[in-house]
Amino acid sequence: MSVLEPKQARLLEELQCDFSLVARPFEQIGLRCGLGEEETIALTRSFLAGGLIREIAALIDGRRLGYRSALVAVRAGARAEKLAERINLHPGVSHNYLREHDWNLWFTLAAPPQAGLSGEVQRLLDGAEAMILPAVRTFKLRMLVRLSDNQNWEQEPIAPEGGQEAGREAGLPSPPASLSHFEVRLMDRLQNPLPLVAGPWREIAEALQATEDEVLAAVGELKEKGVLRRISAVLHHRRAGYQANAMVCFRLPEERLAEAAGKAARLPQVSHCYQRETRPQWPYSLYAMVHARTREDCDALVRDLAAGVGGEDHQVLYSVRELKKQRIKYLGAHQ
Numbered sequence: 112m113s114v115l116e117p118k119q120a121r122l123l124e125e126l127q128c129d130f131s132l133v134a135r136p137f138e139q140i141g142l143r144c145g146l147g148e149e150e151t152i153a154l155t156r157s158f159l160a161g162g163l164i165r166e167i168a169a170l171i172d173g174r175r176l177g178y179r180s181a182l183v184a185v186r187a188g189a190r191a192e193k194l195a196e197r198i199n200l201h202p203g204v205s206h207n208y209l210r211e212h213d214w215n216l217w218f219t220l221a222a223p224p225q226a227g228l229s230g231e232v233q234r235l236l237d238g239a240e241a242m243i244l245p246a247v248r249t250f251k252l253r254m255l256v257r258l259s260d261n262q263n264w265e266q267e268p269i270a271p272e273g274g275q276e277a278g279r280e281a282g283l284p285s286p287p288a289s290l291s292h293f294e295v296r297l298m299d300r301l302q303n304p305l306p307l308v309a310g311p312w313r314e315i316a317e318a319l320q321a322t323e324d325e326v327l328a329a330v331g332e333l334k335e336k337g338v339l340r341r342i343s344a345v346l347h348h349r350r351a352g353y354q355a356n357a358m359v360c361f362r363l364p365e366e367r368l369a370e371a372a373g374k375a376a377r378l379p380q381v382s383h384c385y386q387r388e389t390r391p392q393w394p395y396s397l398y399a400m401v402h403a404r405t406r407e408d409c410d411a412l413v414r415d416l417a418a419g420v421g422g423e424d425h426q427v428l429y430s431v432r433e434l435k436k437q438r439i440k441y442l443g444a445h446q
Contacts, residue, residue, distance in 0.1 A: 118144050120258040122154055123163065123351070126344035127255050130167075132327045135309055152307050155344075159307075163350050169301035170340040171441050177224040177287040178203075178441070181245040182387060182398075183232055185216040190239065198235050199435045207435040210358065210428040214242070214393075217358070217428070221439055224287075244387045247396075248369075251376035251384040256346055256353060256402075288336045293321070297329050298338065302440050305342060345438070348402060355409040356402045357429045360395035361422035368397055371420035375399040380412055395426060 115123070121144040130136045141151035158164040173180060180203075187194050191209055198204055198218055207218035222231050232241055290298070296319055306314040316326040333339035348356065363371055368386055375397070376384040383400040399416060403409035406429075413427055 115258060118146055119154060122146065122151060123158065123258050123344075123346065124255065126155060126158070126164065126167065127346060129341035129343050130305070132312075132331055134312065134323060136311065137307075137309060148309055152309070156307050158344075161350075162347055165345040165347055165436070166438070167305045167307075167342070167344045168303060168438060169298070169342045170438060171298065171302065172337055172340050173221050173439065173441055175288045175336065175338045176441055178221045179224075179228050179245070180219060180221040181228055181243050183218050183220055184214040184242045184244060184393070185218075185236060186214050186240040187216040191216045194236065194239060195434045197237070201231070201235060203231070203439060204435060205437060205439045208433055209431040211431055212426070212428045214428075215431075218435070242390050242393055244390070244393070247386040247388060248372075249385055250372040251381060252340075253382060255379070256348065256351055257379065258351060288338050290333075290336075290338065293319070293325075294329055294333060294338075297326065298333060298441070301330070301333075301339070301342065302438070349433075352404055353402045354404060355406045355429070356400060357409055357413060357427050359399045359401055359413055359416060359422075360393075360426045360428070361397040361399075361417075361420060362395045362424040363397050363420070363422060365396075367421065371422065372397055374419050375416060378412075378416065381416075397422070 122140070125140045125143055131139055133139055135148065137151045137155070138148040141148050144151070146154070155164070155167070159167075185191075185194065194216060195207055195209070195218075198216075199207055201220065203221040203223075205219050205221065207216070209215060210217055220228065220231060220235075222228050228243060228245075232243055297315075300315055300318060305311050308314055310323070312326050312330075313323045316323045319326065330339065330342075334341075361371065372384055372386065375381050376399075378401075380402050381399050382402060383398070385398045386396055387398055389396050397420070401409060401412050401416065403412055409429075417423065417425055
């Protein structure tokens with residue numbers, strides 16, 4: 112990564128936050144970074160072209176559309192790369208990583224209400240040994256990567272996510288949200304890249320033959336219903352300088368888990384924090400994704416995290432290679 116100027120670093124930070132429901136969001140973002148609107152849009156385009164930003168689009172909560180999802184661990188051995196090619200073709204696979212462990216292939220899979228997760232996994236894995244690990248509770252699901260020395264940059268408050276899903280029995284689909292035909296059309300459009308223009312909501316409205324006010328109101332309603340988590344940029348962490356990441360899995364008694372998860376979720380270097388179902392061969396229930404600039408820094412973070420949550424019995428699974436990472440497109444989910 113080339114060295115970023117202070118205003119560029121601030122802009123990359125701000126683009127990770129939820130886009131405001133105002134007519135000219137890039138103007139507002141630019142004001143916080145000391146940039147004009149045109150310069151803000153031009154820099155954002157350059158970040159996308161250079162790969163610092165993967166995309167700017169909506170993050171949808173598939174549970175509110177009745178989807179079931181889980182983390183799947185595979186003891187793939189030397190077959191990992193070949194299996195990954197097959198797995199990555201599935202439209203419900205959003206993340207797939209090769210990790211340093213005997214269980215070396217880890218991917219997330221979402222399936223629509225009419226499909227069974229177990230059957231989908233069996234079809235993908237061609238007989239390889241696997242564990243399906245649905246989430247029980249979500250404590251944190253995002254990372255705001257700090258790139259500047261601005262201490263006034265506000266981190267979003269950490270709280271259990273998922274609305275009605277928090278604490279729901281693991282693996283069961285959420286009662287689907289009731290969406291109007293216009294909301295379905297809007298949701299489909301929001302999962303495409305946000306227009307990099309002064310008035311992105313107006314451009315979306317014109318494509319849907321609606322008014323800008325109607326679009327802004329409907330986006331707010333989708334957030335209220337829990338279908339739309341946020342609209343924001345997804346950074347390429349490695350290209351932004353964060354070269355090491357590890358999934359840390361803790362074995363904890365149920366009565367200590369929520370307190371430990373709260374401590375983990377408050378750390379800015381932790382992007383994801385979940386409670387997941389356990390298995391006889393995998394008794395670890397609390398998961399935290401830790402990010403750092405170097406392997407040494409990550410090791411230190413893991414040590415501090417383990418000491419803080421009291422997780423002496425834990426596994427550290429470093430990412431060897433990212434095999435797939437993209438947001439799932441829930442297109443036409445209610446049609």
